[in-house]
Amino acid sequence: MPTTADYERMLREASLRVTRPRLAVLAAVHDHAHADTDALIGSVRESLGEVSHQAVYDVLRALTTAGLVRRIQPSGSVARYESRVADNHHHLVCRSCGAIVDVDCAVGETPCLTAAEGHGFAVDEAEVTYWGLCPACFTPPRS
Amino acid sequence: MPTTADYERMLREASLRVTRPRLAVLAAVHDHAHADTDALIGSVRESLGEVSHQAVYDVLRALTTAGLVRRIQPSGSVARYESRVADNHHHLVCRSCGAIVDVDCAVGETPCLTAAEGHGFAVDEAEVTYWGLCPACFTPPRS
DNA sequence: CCCATTTTCTTGACTCATTCCAGAAAACGG
């Protein structure tokens, strides 16, 4: 579990200024996996008092651009953020309750990265979203 | 290329009433792959005259629910619709211009459908989005 | 062919995530 000093280092290494809102947002993303912007704003305000939503949006964009957090947005959902970056993991999304869990890649290291037909694209990422029902929402047919 | 009669049959087979807006939307989706709602509204109005945007939204939802069209929504994009359904193909999206092209699945029939860890989820679909630059946006390093 | 029932379409207001803008405040480099 990273400390404030760790977050500060991460920001500096990304050439980002170190501010209290940024530290708070970074901590919030690490503490609440797959949280949406609203939840993160709430979390940040809990630790810092009033912070403008605009600041949180700006910070999230800066962190995302810098590669410190990853933004995901399953269809029909608002933007969500997570701290696991650059490890090529994917997501399992419940169609019913919207729960999201991480899954490691099914097919080796850089998995599905080889599209059958590249169509001349320079592909740099393969994003996989598994859709289904989570255990809580899925009532298995009883025997 | 399906005819109006084909579209009518598709609607009836899906137990949907046959209306002019529905035929027009179905045709528009078949004619313009990956078009967004706005473009589809424009296309429908070209063939029918004024049609409320609400009608198009309703029709698109009905068609999507019935499985006659597929809705896709890459992160940062509005909803888009396509007529290829139930063939488990995926998409290649250009980060620069937003162009979308279809790609057949990389790994056999029902591809990445096997998540490494199911986490107890009842997975029914694996959606793969390849991100990169299309040929037009990608300037290859010249030799 | 016509009517009643049911579903769909129109109109217009509304929600809500996200963005835009201008000025105040804070962080960094010298």
Add this chain to the structure above:
DNA sequence: CCGTTTTCTGGAATGAGTCAAGAAAATGGG
């Protein structure tokens, strides 16, 4: 410690998509 640059505040605006109520059209039985 000061000036410059970047970030944060506050508030308004944008825009895709939804809600709701009544008008219109499609289907099926008579």
